[in-house]
Amino acid sequence: xxxxxxxxxxxxxxxIIVSANITHGGNYTCSAMNSLSxxxxxxxxxxxxxxxxxxVKTNIxxxxxxxxxxxxxxxxxxxxxxxxxxxxxxGIAVTAVSHDSEHRTHVVGFEVESSYSRDIRYTGxxxxxxxxxxxxxxxxxxxxxxxxxxxxxxxxxxxNGWWVSHDGExxxxxxxxxxxxxxxxxxxxxxxxxxxxxxxxxxxxxxDSGVLTNKAHLPVSQLRFGDTGGAxxxxxxxxxxxxxxxxx
Numbered sequence: 001x002x003x004x005x006x007x008x009x010x011x012x013x014x015x016i017i018v019s020a021n022i023t024h025g026g027n028y029t030c031s032a033m034n035s036l037s038x039x040x041x042x043x044x045x046x047x048x049x050x051x052x053x054x055x056v057k058t059n060i061x062x063x064x065x066x067x068x069x070x071x072x073x074x075x076x077x078x079x080x081x082x083x084x085x086x087x088x089x090x091g092i093a094v095t096a097v098s099h100d101s102e103h104r105t106h107v108v109g110f111e112v113e114s115s116y117s118r119d120i121r122y123t124g125x126x127x128x129x130x131x132x133x134x135x136x137x138x139x140x141x142x143x144x145x146x147x148x149x150x151x152x153x154x155x156x157x158x159x160n161g162w163w164v165s166h167d168g169e170x171x172x173x174x175x176x177x178x179x180x181x182x183x184x185x186x187x188x189x190x191x192x193x194x195x196x197x198x199x200x201x202x203x204x205x206x207x208d209s210g211v212l213t214n215k216a217h218l219p220v221s222q223l224r225f226g227d228t229g230g231a232x233x234x235x236x237x238x239x240x241x242x243x244x245x246x247x248x
Contacts, residue, residue: 017045048073051136053084053093054247062086062093069095071132080125082133089245095137097130097242098123101223104238107148111229113160118223120239127166127221130242134215138246142218144175145209148198148235151227153208154180163212164222171217175210182210203232218242 003009004024007017017024030041049070050056056067064086070079083096099122110116122130134140144163146153153161154172162172176182180195191200198206212218219242228234 057093108234113226114224137244140244143240150233161225165217181208
């Protein structure tokens, strides 16, 4: 049986694996034969997949790119592929999980509260795998932005939109805040009586954005919006990758 890609023998018939990955695990047999006899030696190789990009940077490579990680270390969940940003956070390796809703997406024609619904599908991974990553990471975050005009989102008790946590809970705070939006925390909203810039509800494009950091709620599983069915009312949402870093 041929050796897997990336494995070879040198001139002295030593087995050489330059950069081990999951395909290199298994049983290997070395045979030595002459006209009188033969001898066989057997060895089993176990390849430990790094838990996060922090381990990738320490043990494998400091080059940004796609890598396979296994946060729970063979405890049941399969390994999965992430993007490792080796230069972000002042050189701390950041594990980034992509999804299908990272682009700026138009919301228009949905007047009833939360009638616009967008499920977030994470690339090549399951929620259980993502929870494993968050469990071994010190910090996780996700950028979120909503731009709109002539539309309300969180004004008083008239909640027209929200995001949904990983366990299905309705979240009515926005990035950079624990209630409302970041501008509401600093009394700097376009209308100081409101919780968010976009709740001024005029015909000027306004934005509220920031970083969600509560691991108990991340990752975002769904986006919901409304109040975009009136004349001139519309919005755009943008959701960043889930990013985790540090090791617990």
